[in-house]
Every structure is written in structure tokens, then in C-alpha cells.
Amino acid sequence: MTNTLMIEKAKTSKIKDVDFDNLSFGSIYTDHMLVCDYKDGEWKAPKIVPYQPLTLDPSAKIFHYGQSIFEGMKAYKDDEDNVWLFRPLENFKRLNKSAKRIAIPELPEEFFMEGLTTLLQIEKDWIPKNPGSSLYIRPFILASGTGFHASPADEYKFIIACAPSGAYFSGKVKVLIEQNYSRAANGGVGYAKAGGNYAGQFYPTQLAIEKGYNQVIWTDDNEHEYIEEAGAMNIFVRINDTLITGPTSDRILDGITRKSILDIAKDEGIATEVRKISVTEVVEAAKAGTLKEMFGAGTAAVVSPIASFGYKDNDYDLPDLADSYASRLKKRITDIQYNRAEDKFGWRFKVQ
Template identity: 60%
Template sequence: MSLSSTKSISVQKVEKSRIGQVDFDNLTFGATFSDHMFECDYKDGEWQNPTIKPYGNISISPAAKVFHYGQAVFEGMKAYKDDNGKIWLFRPEQNFLRINKSSKRMAIPEFPREIFFEALEQLVKLDKEWVRPGMGNSLYIRPFAMASQVGVSASPSTEYKFMILMSPAQAYYTGDVRVEIAEHYSRSANGGVGAAKAAGNYGAQFYPTNLAREKGFQQVIWTDASDHKYLEEAGTMNVFFRVNDTLLTAPISDRILDGVTRKSIIALAKNDNIKVEERPVLVSEIVEAAKNGSLKEIFGAGTAAVISPVSAFSYKDTVYEIDKQEDSYAAQFKKELLDIQYNRSEDPFNWRYEII
């Protein structure tokens, strides 16, 4: 299994950009894609033929193993344009490391570092006009890998396709969300693939989330699969709880995704001298905190949403409203994070990655 390739990326440019057809003021998240995409195939034990080409459909057999055994992983990251027209990525090394960690868990060959970063840089430079200026605007970048070998035998594929798509984006969530704490369904279990960004993790969330939406909640806070005693993630995001002035979040494990936004918030909190506890968080302690008034905030954190405040949660058919805080940690961290991402402040952590 080769992690390297000596083949440079071939580039096929579009004859005419589609950017003039896009209404950037009315974007649906993840529905519009930029002019170019990246594609690379794994065959005969190595990644080969890395290519940037015009965005478009691909041809794949209905017998490709991805459709039958779910060998697929993905990442989510963003490019930002600052007030001077420079374009930045945010901690892309973390996304590279995590997609290979996810791939390893799903028996997918790891992708070469040099091709990953060369593809990112060339793609964003080619489609730089798709990165719109202004706070809240970004270019969402979706690397993913999938099994492409033809055959329905229950075994790992010997062929794979690695691709990168890019989609102009605005704010993912525009307001606070109401959530339901799961009492029956779980996102992941010990020894499973919860720590991987595997496609099936998200597909399995849709049904219980639909049930919650029927009751007026936008998301589910997932609990552990064993006893449903511990709070783990919120929807597709990591989740934080502020009890008095202490920030609580579940520790990284094989059930919890090692979120880039999550670890960035923890670093910002510690830099701001805010106490952070990475430990198992009991449902009962958060319910009690809501009752006695010490629960100040709940918020989700992820690349797409950045930070999404929770205005209320439901548990055992009781709804607990959460009052807005004047000294909101969610608002503070979101501003600090966005200021770094858009190059509007110093970057003491060296998180920014300059593209152009």
C-alpha cells in the first residue's frame, strides 16, 4: 500500500466559468459547487492519475462496493477571504490527519500528504473568485474517499476514488436551535466508528433526528449506547455545556469525533483563562444544572455551523429553556474563531494556512 506518488496533478480547466449564474446572497448549504473538482484513483496498490477537472458527474458501476458495504469517509473544511483579498485555510493539517485516521478505520488506503495539499492549493487558486469576501462567507471544501471496485463480495475494496469538491457557503445555522436528548438511539458505541468521519455515521442519524423534528426540535444530543447516561455529541457537532463559568465537553474516544472546531474552542478557552473540563458529562447533572440555574449555555461546534447555540433542550418529555447570557461564551468563542479565520486578528496558535 503506497502513501506516495511521483505523478504531478494534471489540470483540465473549464472553458467558461459558471460563477455568473450563482446568486451568492441566497445559497443553500452544499447545493452549489465551484467550477473544478479533484479526482484520484487507487489501483494496483498506489494512488495514481491525480487530476483537477471541470466539476461534473462521474460514472461508477452500481456494483461498486461503496454502495453495498459503505466504505466511504469524508472531511469538511473551509477557505476564507480576508479584507485584503488573501485566501486562507484553517488548520488543514488536522483535516488531512483525520481523513487518514478515518480511512484506516474503514480499511481504505491512506492518502498521500503531498498530493492532498497540492490539490487543495491548486483547486482554491483556480476557483479563487468563488471565495467571496465578507464575514460569514466561505468556500466549503469536501474531501472524500470511497470504494470503487466492482463486486458485491463482503470484503474490502481493492480500488478507491479520492475526490475534493468545493461549495460556496454562508452561515449554516442562522439562529439558536432546540434539541432533544436521546433516550433510545445512539450515534456510536465502544469499539465502533464514532471517531471516524464515516458516511454511515451520518446516515444512521437521520431517522432519530426526523423523529425529534416532528416534536419541534432541530437536533438530537446523542447519549452513550450502554446506558444513555452520558451526553456525547449534538447532531453532527461536538457539544459544550457551560455550568456556572466552567466549560464541559465529552472527552475524545472511539465514540467521539476529534473535531477541529472543538479542539480550537478548548484552546481559545484556556487562552482566555476559562476553566475547561474534558470528561464524561452526565445527563442528570445537566438536567439538575438546568433546574437550579447553574446551566448557562449549551452550544454545538463544527466546521459548517462554527458555533450553534442551544436555546432549549428536552429530556423525558420535559423542556428546559436556557436564558441568553450577556457574557455568552458561545458568542465570545465564535468571534475569536472567525477573527482568526478571516485574518482580522493575531493568530497566536499558527492556525491559518495561506493559499494566495
């Protein structure tokens, strides 16, 4: 595909106006983006163009039937200015898994990988080197084909846009275990990174914020008895010295950070269990003092510790541990991502 990847460079760069010491998350965008169109039954050759607005017909099906999916990735720069990705093929596979569920044509691997690496070579100077900083990468596909009839579109756009971002410090969060609303249901699209999944979370989350919480812990759609995800992240619970997370399903996203944490925990000799976690079990453990940690796991924060949770008008505080599993596991992952430590798992991918 290399010979067919058209590149149109931006006439001027915005980089000189960026304060890399004060970067918020995902709000400043690099000079270029990758665009690839699906037309006439096939994905056309990708091209790299200056970052710019899109022009879409008002009848484009993205506006009416929500055919959109996305991924979240990061590029990291080490002390020698080498650029690294973390398990990028997992993001590609999950993008296509989401595409299939939303009736979007699957993307060829070379379009994703060559397009992404070429874009990062062009935007290398945008990757910050401050501690904890990275270049956030957002690959996404939307339905650009037109028509008010309720059916899959016949045209789509695949885009990769990038945003330099500072260290993502969410701090320790206070969460509310949800008892009424559901994030996903059996047979639904909860396992896909579909835009609508996140839109549906905003209202219940806002209700929780109004009650003094930062985020929602989602429970199953049937009985609201089993913990599933923490906001937009997978969730881990430590009872005594065992780290537990729920199994993936058609309701739960197959998180790349989640999988990595499980592998690293096993390598560290930490006991792990992948099984259903009931709210009752978590509450009883909190009362007994055996609930040591809860944390979310995802691309943006890697690990987001939970300080306390609310359930049925009661709040339960978690202990503040000096040597937590959350901090140990986060360090192991970030040391691999930034090329500071051995990568015995083969997860690191060099952009060259």
C-alpha cells in the same frame, strides 16, 4: 508532485450565474474538482478536472458495503483577497484516521495538500467575501472497486469538491436528549467521519423534529446517561463559569473546532474540563439555575447555541446571556479564520 498534477480547465464558467448575495449551504458547486484514483495498490497522480458526474459500476462496493469517508473544511478570503485555510493538516490527519478504520488505503499528504491548494488557486474567484461567507470544501473517498463479495474494495476515488456558501446561521436550537437510539458504540466507527455514521442519525433526528425539536443530543449506547454529541457536532456545556466537554473516544469525533475552542478558552482564562457529562448533572444544573450555556461546535456553524433541551417529557430553557462564552469563542475563531486578528496558535494557512 507539482509536475505531475494534470489540470483540465472547464471550457466555460458557471460563476456568472451565481447570486453570491443569496447562497444556501452546499448546493452550488464550483467549476472544477480534484480527482485521484487508487489502482494497482497505489494512489495515482491527482488531476483537476471540470466538475462533473461520476460513472460507477452497479457493483461498486460503495453501494453495497458503505466504504466512504469525508471531511469538511472552509476557505476564507480576507479584505486583501488573500485566501486562507484553518488547520488543514488536522483535516488531512483525520481523513487518514477514518480511512484506516474503514480499511481504505491512506492518502499521501502531498496529494491532499498540493491538490487542495492548487484547486483553490484555480477557484479563487468562487470564494465569497460577504460577511460570514466562505468556500465549503468537501474532501471524500469512496470505494469504486467492484464485486458483491463482502471485502474491502481494490479501487478507490479521492475527490475534493467545493461549494460557495453564505453565512451559516442556525439560530438557537431546541434539542432532544436521546434515550433510545445510539449514534455510535464502543469499538465502532463513531470517531471516523464515515458516511454511514450520518445516515444512521437521520431517522432518530426526524423523530425528534416531529416532536418539535431541531436536533438530537446523543448519549452513550449503554445507559443513555452520558452526553456525547449534538447532532453532527461536538457539544459543550457551561455550568456556572466552567466549560465542559466530553472526552474523545472511539464513539466521539475528534472535532477540529472542538480542539480550537478548548485552546482559545484556556487562552481567555475560561475554566475548562474534559470529562464525562451525565444527563442527570445537566438536568439538575438546569433546575438549580447553574446551567448557563450549551452549544454545538463544528465546521459549518462554528458554534451553534442551544436555547432549550428536552428530556423525559420536560423542556428546560437556557438563559439568554449578553456576553456568552459561545459568542466570545466564535468571534475569536472566526477572526483568526478571516485574518482579522493575531493567530498566536499558528492555525491559519495561506494559500499561495
